[in-house]
Amino acid sequence: MVLKDVLSKEKKNAFMLGNEAIDALGNFDYQMEITTNEKVALEVCAGAAFAGVRSLTAMKSVGTNVASDTLFVLGYTGVKGGLVVVMADDPHAHSSQSEQDGRFFAPNSYIPMLEPSSPQEAKDMVKKAFEISERHRVPVIIRTVTRVNHQSGIVQLGEMNRGEFNKVKWKELNEEYTTLGAVARRKKLKMLERTTKLADEFDQSELNFTRQADSDVGVITSSVSYLHVLEALKMLKLQNKFNVLKLGTTYPLPKNTIKNFIKNLKKAVVVEELSPYLEKELCAIAKEANPDLVIFGKDSGDFSEAWEYNPNIVARGIASAMGLEYAGYEAIIEEASKFKEVIPDRYPTFCAGCPHRGTFVALNQALKIQVAKGQEHYFSNDIGCYSMWIYPPISRGDSSLCMGASVGVANGLSHVIEERAVAVVGDSTFFHAAIPALVNAVHNGNKFTMLILDNSVTAMTGQQYNPSTEFTAGGRQGKKISIEGICKAIGVDFVEVVDSYDVKNNVEVFRKALDYDGLAVVICRRECALYGDRNKRRRGEKIVPFYVDKDMCKRPYVCLRTFYCPAYELDEDRQPRISPELCDGCSVCSKLCPIHSVKQTEVKA
């Protein structure tokens, strides 16, 4: 995306990612925050919306779980200014711990939901969502999936109209947003009324549309599945041969629109990823509107509730539902699998220069010493780059659930297992959800070891700023919050801060933390390598790679056995070689080599 296109007064076409279309932002006088967690984000937006100012928050599926406490209440209180919640589900769990279907948040909280399928729709629906939100005084969920967010395409931009931002006087607004007991019961009735009105409005909405065909078969779909359906019909040579209803407002459902669509059909195929959300609703609607309608979907076994779809899966499902010839794709997958037998896996791994690699080398050594002394361990992992410990060749981890859970779980384990529990969190996860569990541990005297890997940014999602960074959203100056200060203030007695690259000394610190009869916290600090590289380039500093001195290397392979750095490979003499293009110059491997054969390239003056 080119920002100047978006900000331009002219109507232009721009190549945009689904993500960008949803939160394209320029240098306005808006307030943008990367908040500590999703619940706080939603509350920040609610505050603005209570006072009549538009606000938008974006989070992934599992983030909505965190925000849901507030979300449910906002259904009752409503808002004044438009409030849009963009929720990104991840069918296939590409980079999530589960495939949860967030659509159910909408009916559960009586909050309307729109689902775009493409970047253009994503952009258009955000605008519509604000209008709906203000018209009905309710937040609006825009539900996306990975294949919408990570989809780019041409977006036709509209005119940007924006007035000046002025503070309002709260007292003059004469608003209230309370709910409890009798107030909640009264507001529940209003909420139901609002939902009926929304359903009526959605029946007229152009966000739901039909591609008509001369056929008694109809396909009902939404989100990215709509695009897969069009592709699949093309593959099956059925383009324009079946009716297609594309739903853009999936809560409340436009029941009359659906009734009209199915009333003359004999067969309907529902194509939606994950749970049979639309399918169950269709079954209920058809009971009255067209009891003879034969419905195909997940219940009929033509589609699965597991994993994301693609054009081939959708083509197979439609073909099997309709009893059509389709060769399927199993043969090509089967054939291709033979081509892959010869290639190595490429698991996600720590980047060259990643401070976590140093932390793990030291921790592994400390654990080994402890095991020799008779102390065994439970490894409680969390969500962040360090999650990748579970992948080979490290393959360590007894549990990993969701953000902050490593510490909560360690609390419970510390009472019931003989082993020492070791919990790991990153800096942003610490601020996001680990602090309450740490408070709990101190207050209740729960004994375990906790490592806080502080790399200054939220690395895994692209080095965003967080409270451990001196900057805040948009690169504005922010206040960096001291993790050790928090730990000490809570009352943790054992708090050590180490440099992640200082492997040798850290082994001893970790050992002490594992032996400590109480709660021990070690903060491993060193900025994310990618973030650090960016800063170095900005400062004009060179990244100076290391190399293996071939005359000195006796091939003990300590580097390869313990360090697993992607910059390393073996050369034709089976000596380790460091790719200068990949080496980050972190120096950690050079300190691990027992014969000091890893040296830094000399910088030409």
Place this chain on the structure above:
Amino acid sequence: MSLNIFICGVGGQGLVLLTTVIGNACAKSGAKVITGEMYGLSQRSGAVSVHLRIGEDAFSPLIPYGEADILLSLEAIETLRYVEYLKKDGVVLMNKRVMHPPIETFKLITEKGSKYITLEDIVSKLRDWTQNIAVVDALKLAKESGNVRAENTVFLGCLSALEAFRVDEKAIRESISEAVPKKTVEQNLKAFDLGKKSAHVSLCTLVPCRPLP
């Protein structure tokens, strides 16, 4: 008919930037384009892939299996990982560069008789799927351009030589200039030209290309 290009490589090689440059060029020249990107976790060195579809009749952001006209791989091993997307006898445009993942190196020192996969192994395997394989030494050309990170732009140069790749070259050059860091614009434009020139040596013996000016 749409042109389907499946792009793969390793995190850090600039696949997403390459996609953005092509997409912006399409927007400038009025071509319809749709892409599906998968970069998973944001770290370097993992597998990254992009479905790129140019043309009016591409609907899904994902290319159906066996329908990619071109399999463009910025790293040799990755070519085989996504072969199911390539048409039988489709075009493979691949990097000579092999980046061995840490697990492969680890096996080499811990398992007897274990060997690295070679470029020759990969190409000979690919020949069972297609004969149209062009191997580009993109790292060498990138170094020649003065920017070791410009392998992605080298491949963009290769693509631009193809007759089937109907994106206006002026728009591509403009798009490169807007997308890459200011200091590297000259180097990237040079990498683009080097890529285009190299295509006429290998790629263009396999598939129709536009004549060199």
